Each structure stands twice: as C-alpha cells, then as structure tokens.
Amino acid sequence: MNKEDKIRQTEANTKWEKRKYSSLILENYPNVLEISLDLQLDYPNAFSIHKNHFTPKFNPTDKAYFEISCINKDCLFSDLDLDNEIRNTINQKLDFFKGHKICNGYNTFSCYERKQGTCMTRLDYEIKIKYKNAL
Ligand SMILES: [Zn+2]
Numbered sequence: 001m002n003k004e005d006k007i008r009q010t011e012a013n014t015k016w017e018k019r020k021y022s023s024l025i026l027e028n029y030p031n032v033l034e035i036s037l038d039l040q041l042d043y044p045n046a047f048s049i050h051k052n053h054f055t056p057k058f059n060p061t062d063k064a065y066f067e068i069s070c071i072n073k074d075c076l077f078s079d080l081d082l083d084n085e086i087r088n089t090i091n092q093k094l095d096f097f098k099g100h101k102i103c104n105g106y107n108t109f110s111c112y113e114r115k116q117g118t119c120m121t122r123l124d125y126e127i128k129i130k131y132k133n134a135l
Pocket of ligand 1: 070079103106
C-alpha cells in the first residue's frame with residue numbers, strides 16, 4: 001500500500017467508525033418522524049463541472065450521521081457534514097432550513113502533501129423535518 005492509499009484508508013476508517021458509533025435518530029431526536037434532504041453538489045475543475053443531485057430520507061431507526069460524500073473522487077478529508085445544521089433546525093423546531101457549504105478537503109493527494117489547495121465542491125442543501133404529533 002502506498003502513502004496515498006494509507007492516508008485514504010485511514011480517512012475512510014475514521015468516517016466508518018464515526019458512523020458506527022453514531023446514535024440513532026430516535027435516540028437523539030425522539031420527536032422526529034422523518035428527515036429529508038435535498039442535496040445539490042457541484043464540483044468545478046479545469047475541464048468540466050461535475051454535478052450530482054440526490055434526496056436521501058432518514059427514518060427514526062437510521063443513524064444520526066449526516067456526512068455527505070464529496071463528489072470529487074480525489075478529495076481528501078472532505079467536511080461536508082450537515083450534523084450541526086440538522087441539530088440546530090430540530091432544536092429550533094423548524095421544519096425547513098436551507099443553505100450552502102464549500103468542501104474544505106484537499107483537492108488532491110498532492111494538495112494534501114503541500115497542505116494547500118482546497119476541493120471547493122459546493123453543496124446546496126435543503127433540510128425538511130417531519131415531527132411526530134405534528135398539528
Ligand atoms: Zn471535497
């Protein structure tokens with residue numbers, strides 16, 4: 001295994017463990033019936049813009065883990081995590097919140113080695129929450 005593979009393996013293990021030890025949605029947010037996300041990802045590079053759109057849904061028995069995979073396949077240490085945004089939305093008892101984030105991961109392995117050059121994938125997100133016992 002070369003150096004890049006080792007770093008990528010370490011990152012993958014860290015995220016896998018974080019997911020594994022995450023609580024369930026029903027434990028963290030007992031009043032929540034469903035969390036739906038609308039995610040638009042844009043990764044511009046020199047040649048093209050990669051786009052991806054998806055709409056995952058989470059039920060109470062799913063893990064409360066909301067790290068969004070970066071669509072730049074060379075990205076290292078992506079940080080597109082909606083954990084804080086979802087927690088704040090629920091704590092404020094809102095049923096809708098939207099915003100955007102830029103990935104601060106390293107664009108490529110050589111960017112990681114130089115410690116400069118962020119990925120810049122853009123995530124536009126919408127969070128919709130359905131609560132139990134909603135009027
Ligand atoms: Zn990224």
